[in-house]
Amino acid sequence: MKFPIFASFIVFCIWLSYELHKSRRRQESTEESFWEKESRANNTRRKSLDDLNYITIPFDSLPMDVMKDDPVVSECHDILHTISEGPIVNLTGISNTDLKLKYGAPNIDLLTLYDQRYTTLARTLQRLATALYDHTYVKEAKTVLEFAIETKTDVSASYKLLAEIYQETGEKGKIRNLIPVAEGLNSALSAHIVSFLNSMAE
Numbered sequence: 001m002k003f004p005i006f007a008s009f010i011v012f013c014i015w016l017s018y019e020l021h022k023s024r025r026r027q028e029s030t031e032e033s034f035w036e037k038e039s040r041a042n043n044t045r046r047k048s049l050d051d052l053n054y055i056t057i058p059f060d061s062l063p064m065d066v067m068k069d070d071p072v073v074s075e076c077h078d079i080l081h082t083i084s085e086g087p088i089v090n091l092t093g094i095s096n097t098d099l100k101l102k103y104g105a106p107n108i109d110l111l112t113l114y115d116q117r118y119t120t121l122a123r124t125l126q127r128l129a130t131a132l133y134d135h136t137y138v139k140e141a142k143t144v145l146e147f148a149i150e151t152k153t154d155v156s157a158s159y160k161l162l163a164e165i166y167q168e169t170g171e172k173g174k175i176r177n178l179i180p181v182a183e184g185l186n187s188a189l190s191a192h193i194v195s196f197l198n199s200m201a202e
Contacts, residue, residue, distance in 0.1 A: 125153070129148070156193050159196065
């Protein structure tokens with residue numbers, strides 16, 4: 001009985017060694033491809049940024065006069081005005097390597113700044129909407145959130161609150177309209193948001 005067990009152990013060891021070797025080779029190949037791509041990216045010349053999807057904050061249509069003396073709302077307004085002074089671009093989910101390949105390595109600092117402004121925008125809109133909603137300004141909160149969704153935010157709380165507002169205001173059918181937006185997000189949170197919206201839309 002000992003020989004079959006020993007033979008099985010030997011076979012297992014050979015298989016394990018093969019799998020580990022294959023895994024190392026795959027990892028080495030992946031790393032080699034990454035560094036080759038990164039090298040090409042770092043040598044890519046500056047390109048035009050004209051085709052970027054620049055975001056403009058629609059101050060005229062946002063509820064900027066509601067609760068403007070509230071400390072939280074006032075701070076949100078200040079942040080929105082500050083970031084609006086420069087370009088805002090949603091680059092969520094796009095690696096620096098891919099950005100350098102498409103727009104040139106010399107533009108990476110600018111692109112990072114544009115994306116940082118967008119991250120600040122998405123978070124600030126969520127904070128502003130929550131403050132308005134908590135003070136029963138439901139319609140105004142909805143306006144803010146709908147703009148956030150237009151920018152393709154991946155802040156899951158924004159989708160959740162807007163879906164809840166649609167339920168409260170008898171517009172449950174609009175939740176379905178949010179699902180394609182969530183499905184198209186270039187974000188790891190996309191599946192989570194879609195799952196939540198599907199449950200809300202039932």
